[in-house]
Amino acid sequence: MIDYLPVRDAVATACRRLATEGLLIGTSGNVSVVDSQTGNVAVTATGVVLADCRAEQVSIVDSQGRLVDGDFQPTSELELHLGVIAATGVGAVVHTHAPAATAVSCVRDSLPVIHYQQLLLGGEIAVAPYATFGTSALADSVNSALAGRSAVLMANHGAVTTGATIEQAVENSLLLEWLCRLLIDSSALGSPRFLDESAQAAVIEAAINRSYGTVQPVTTDNKEN
Ligand SMILES: [Zn+2]
Numbered sequence: 001m002i003d004y005l006p007v008r009d010a011v012a013t014a015c016r017r018l019a020t021e022g023l024l025i026g027t028s029g030n031v032s033v034v035d036s037q038t039g040n041v042a043v044t045a046t047g048v049v050l051a052d053c054r055a056e057q058v059s060i061v062d063s064q065g066r067l068v069d070g071d072f073q074p075t076s077e078l079e080l081h082l083g084v085i086a087a088t089g090v091g092a093v094v095h096t097h098a099p100a101a102t103a104v105s106c107v108r109d110s111l112p113v114i115h116y117q118q119l120l121l122g123g124e125i126a127v128a129p130y131a132t133f134g135t136s137a138l139a140d141s142v143n144s145a146l147a148g149r150s151a152v153l154m155a156n157h158g159a160v161t162t163g164a165t166i167e168q169a170v171e172n173s174l175l176l177e178w179l180c181r182l183l184i185d186s187s188a189l190g191s192p193r194f195l196d197e198s199a200q201a202a203v204i205e206a207a208i209n210r211s212y213g214t215v216q217p218v219t220t221d222n223k224e225n
Helices: 005-020 078-088 099-105 116-121 136-146 166-189 197-210
Strands: 030-034 041-044 058-061 067-069 092-096 125-128 151-154 158-163
Touching (some): 005 030, 005 058, 005 092, 005 166, 041 078, 092 166, 099 151, 099 166, 151 166
Antiparallel strands (some): 030 041, 041 058
């Protein structure tokens, strides 16, 4: 008997965190995590209030979407999750109707690089063309627009982020929402500037040289007196 509790718990914990942060509202949005032992996928069930999501409400499906374990019908966006996992090999997928991301998705065709932290998501973020929720057309649209990035916006719908781990996918969702909020706030003041390709290349070079984003102990070499 396979113990799916850890992967179910990972999904439920992520849902509660994203709801607390205001990215998942009510029953809108869904989260999936690949079980590393079996390759099966733990995914939120349809109709669950995500702020209160519990491990036993999380369904387990195989790569074809067949229910392997669980008492509840998986999310209507199951095909989207399984399609992204199959195409990218990521360990987790988060789909939200987060307010700022959804607002941007209603107006723009892409999110150019507005802040250097956006490079953590892979650069300019596409807006996948609109298709009805829960359809193969939407799954295909999202998968093509994702194209090597860790985030994509979905026209007049919301956003998808990915990660090697669920913690990473959640952080990417929070970062995407912050970037979309930044676009909205800066647009209220005027026409935002974006970082061009040479500015982006310089950021990547500086990040590599300085091991940006990692905790670095102070050594006698770099300690300032
Ligand atoms: Zn949705």
